[in-house]
Amino acid sequence: MCSTLNPAEAETCVSCGARLKPLVAGGAHPEAEEPRFDDLPAGGEGEPDEPDDWLARIRAGVSEEPEPEPEEPPAPTYSETATGSPEWLSGMRNAEDPYNQGGPDEAIPEWMDEFIAAGEGEEPKSEEGDDVPEWLARVRARKAFQPQEDSDSGESVDDDWLNKLRSVPEPEEGALEELEQAEPGLEGLLPREDQPAAGEPPVEEQILPDLKPGAGQDPYPTPPAIDLGVLSDLPGVPGSPRALGSQAEEQEPEAVARRVSASGFGIDWGEGEGKPPDEGVAEDESGMPHVPALVSDESGERPVVEIDESSLASIELPAWLDNLTPQPGVEQAEEFEQEEGAVEEPDLAPATLPSWLEAMRPVDTFRSEIEIVPEDVQAVESVGPLAGLRGVLMAEPVVAIPRTSSATAARLEVTERQYAQGELLHRLIEEEQRESMIMRRPSRPIPLARWIISFLMLLAVLLPPSFSRLGLHGFSHPVDIPRELVPLQGLVNSVPTDRPALIVFDYTPGYSGELDNVAGALIQHALSRAIPLVTLSTRPTGPPLAERLLSELGAPYAAINGQAYLHLGYLAGGPTAVQLFAISPRDAVLTGFLVPETGGEAALGLGPQARAAVWQHPLLSGINRLSDFGMVVVITSGTETARNWAEQTHPWIGDSPLVMVLTAGAEPLVRPYYESTTPLVNGILTGLPAALAYENLNGQQSSAGDVWNIFGIGMLTVELILLAGALYGAAAWLLSLRKR
């Protein structure tokens, strides 16, 4: 369209040669005596036999008042049910729909028999009685000149959808029999073995010979309304009223006629119009190419079929019929791809959508690019006021037409990063499932330094017993007396001998090598003063340690169990039991350990009387509270135990002194209780040197002298090792500085 002003009489444009006068579908020539809209009702303002008037207005671009919509053509329209035409015909689908390209030509269902019978018995009625509409007359006239082979093209189109229907897997025989019994009207639709073979002539020629043109009858009979049963409202069934009637109501009679011929059951109701839609542009009588209005064949757009969903919801379809229906997600997508691939690539750059809009669109549900085809490829409008013009825009833009999602929409779009992450996760899962081999760690050689230190320490502890043989003097005993020993000595000396002293053995056998020697000095001092001793322990292993140490230390003083000392045994309950014992010793300790029954013989105490005899012992006769003990000595290796005794007993200990005998490692945390201005601990004895000093202070024979030399040379060895390590580290540091 070049927009050049041409004379009103001109048929084609002087500049571009475009046709200026509209063409009428069905072979109506612009110069024909009968105009295209001669059968419009008289209510319209424009004269239907004067098409030049409205065409002139269009050319002049005058649009002052919208023309009143022409009413539906009364007589020849197939959509009107009042004329006696069947209702199903009004609902015929568009011929371009690939799924409704005609009915089967081989198998004519049985319900068609009723249709055929009705068609033979009844003549199509119209408002004008036997008057044939003008357009139908033209069609008949053209049909008379049309050779027979034109109908073959329509059959080939019909074969397309028929082959698709045949390709659907057949339902089971049992299901078919049940369906036949349930719905007698569907017998004709069910596949039969006695159906005609492929080589036989088309079924419509066998059973509908009278419908063929030239048979002496009306070649376009209006079939009567047929009750299709459950298929009456099914839009997917070709030729069903529901499928065919949605669009025909709003379309012109001739367009309806074309689509009926293309989508019917192989009935050749009009040559030329029955060509397959793949050919895109058809030709009318004047040889001008044309396409159906408002439908774009090139773009593969489907006409929108309005379906009454309420009626669909009420339909109960058999299961096998669902299988018979074409799968739109697959077949439509394939045909879309074929049709889109057939369009030539335009010279113009395709319009692209912005990225944010691209991100919002569903995947593969519609095209993001609007293809603009060249003008030469564009179809020429065949009907309507724009007939003969190329590049007529469709009534609806491409993007506004809803499309069904194609099969490719189900494919997952994965980016490279997502793919890499998925691969990584897959590998991790595989590695988790893989059985790991048990790897035996190779035995590492012991470091040389470890061997050296072990050898030196072993030599140090083995060498002192041989000092006398080697003529060496051992380490001298400590001369300096720690200042806490003098108060301790005075404290022990002040303990009355008529009241027993409580000695708590709260250490494990592992610490007996140290604590036996340290506590031995204090116990010897107490035994030397004939102070009765009562032992107790909050550890199960404490009573045996107490018995072993007292029996060893008491031998020089003739101290035996039951006379010089007594074992209360094990006190269970931790800090709570310590507090309970401080409050009421008789309630906390119910039995003793190795309590002698008679004389000095220790008993196992299995009987109740034997166990209860511990508090009946003369040594414990006056003991009812913790403060009744003359002194409380706690021998422990842990700071926690020492703190528990100091904390839990101080409210009830009274004037009785609390003495701690500790290992060297526990001293720093216990000493604050001793050096406080209001001490909770009245005496402290820590470590082997302090024990030796205490023995020397008391003038006792040293019980720890045997291990003193071992302790001394062992400490010397450790100090030398530490010194050697410090020198090695300093040398290495200096060497590293020099290298820098």
Added chain:
Amino acid sequence: MVEFSLDLIGMLFGALLTLMVFSYVIKDNVLFRIAMYLFIGVASGYAGAIAVRNVILPALVDPLLGSGGLNVLGWEALGTFLIPWVLAILMTLKLSPRLARFGSLPIAMLVGVGAAVVVGGGITGTLIPQSLAAADSLAPENIFPATGEPLSIWLERAVSALIVLLATISTLVYFRFAAQRDLTGSTRRSRLTAILAYIGRVFIAVTFGVMYAGALTAAILILGQRFEFLRQVINTLIGGS
């Protein structure tokens, strides 16, 4: 001739176990593990036997056997017999996953009473007395010399009080982790706080060093005692004495 007695067998067995433990010097071996398993098993068994003999029998069984069980019916038995029995039975329900929730009562009682005793003892036995002791170390009678007291003793006491004060404050400041945030977003202590915290860290290091030295001393002493024991065993086997 050496007379094999139970004491000698026990001594030999103890020496053997000592050597098995010392074999760890080479590496972790079967002998060392056997000795460890034996110690753990014997200790557990002995603890169980002590618990039965010293706790269960006198507290739960003897009241039933004594006086023909008549003393159970008295009011005194409610607190000394019945309640311990109920709590013990509830405790044994812990063995059943279905009834374990009933054993939570004695457990809760043990934990609650234990915590109350420890916290109460800690407050009244450690926190308050130690705080008062630290404050008393700065009392005038401790700072200033008494009449006729030698200067050296007063100086020693004064220095000791200052060290105690400095150590207490600096150690507490070290464990105070509050700090100001500067413009760069990093946290920094003030100069005085940083100095005191550093001094407190020195005191803490000295304390742990003393503890480590004491543990090392104890270990060496135990090592020497064990080797002395081995020497006695060898002398006994050789000399028969």
